[in-house]
Amino acid sequence: MNQCLAKKVSLQILLVDSYDIALNATAQLVKTQYPDGNIISTRTANDAINKIVNWQPDLIIMDIYLPEKLGEIAQTKTGLDFLQQVMQKYPKLNIFVQSPYVKRLVQIKPAIVKHQGGFVIADKNVTSQEMLSIIDGALKGFTRIKGITDIYIYPDIYEKLNLKPEILKLLSLAFNEGLQDKAIAAHICVSERTVRKHWETLQAALGIDCHELRNQGINIRVFTKIRARAAGLID
Known part of the structure; x- marks a missing residue:
């Protein structure tokens, strides 16, 4: 037995x-x-x-x-x-x-x-x-x-991404496929204005001050990519 x-x-x-x-x-x-x-x-x-x-x-x-x-x-x-x-x-x-x-x-x-x-x-x-x-x-x-x-560096972002998972798609299209906002909008079936709002949500959650970056002459999209990668959102 x-x-x-x-x-x-x-x-x-x-x-x-x-x-x-x-x-x-x-x-x-x-x-x-x-x-x-x-x-x-x-x-x-x-x-x-x-x-x-x-x-x-x-x-x-x-x-x-x-x-x-x-x-x-x-x-x-x-x-x-x-x-x-x-x-x-x-x-x-x-x-x-x-x-x-x-x-x-x-x-x-x-x-x-x-x-x-x-x-x-x-x-x-x-x-x-x-x-x-x-x-x-x-x-x-x-x-x-x-x-x-x-490595949960920016905790607020994940709560927001739970509500807006399309932001992960935006990141993939922008940084893995190299698409600009107009093409991204077409892919996820939203307006370019909505895409810009997604960028704003993402950048705010990542602690990115776009106004300050502009004053310093730093490329905002490149900086966003660096922060997103550090947060584990993209490869």
Whole structure:
């Protein structure tokens, strides 16, 4: 009876990372702590979704710098989209994000706060002992997002972005695609005046004094990009 029970509760861990060397190192470390656990790995977001559906892991250990499919370029946006999809469909799944890009998680902090399962984060430079401790916390359902709070530089902006999520789209169009306000307005189906108001909301939340910058001859859009990147809103 006990042997059957042990088989039922065998730990299932899914590793998701775009680099084989990271997958192999993590798998070896996890095996030292959970020798009877079942560990599988994947390098893409799409395959990870399929493995979650078919395998129902107890824990995901993942980077957010991922390609959607093999052969595609890895992006933090892909990882964030994947993470949001997973949290929405599997609200009690335990998640450990280990990435050099953890500050990007501020973009989805409301979803993380609502997540019912364990959710922990760490940079990839943590020691093996620290990592094992963090994994143990995730499996116990702990939430450890101190790293997000630490880089939560401009707290007001996230409250405002919760009300105006299109500002994230504006940032992407402006700084990732290089569009000007007229083209941005067309993309998000608003007037140029509304786009300017979004810029004002964003700059106020980031603590940017446009009048002062003009007096100093500083490019406001470039300065906004710098502040937005520091806040984790763009790559």
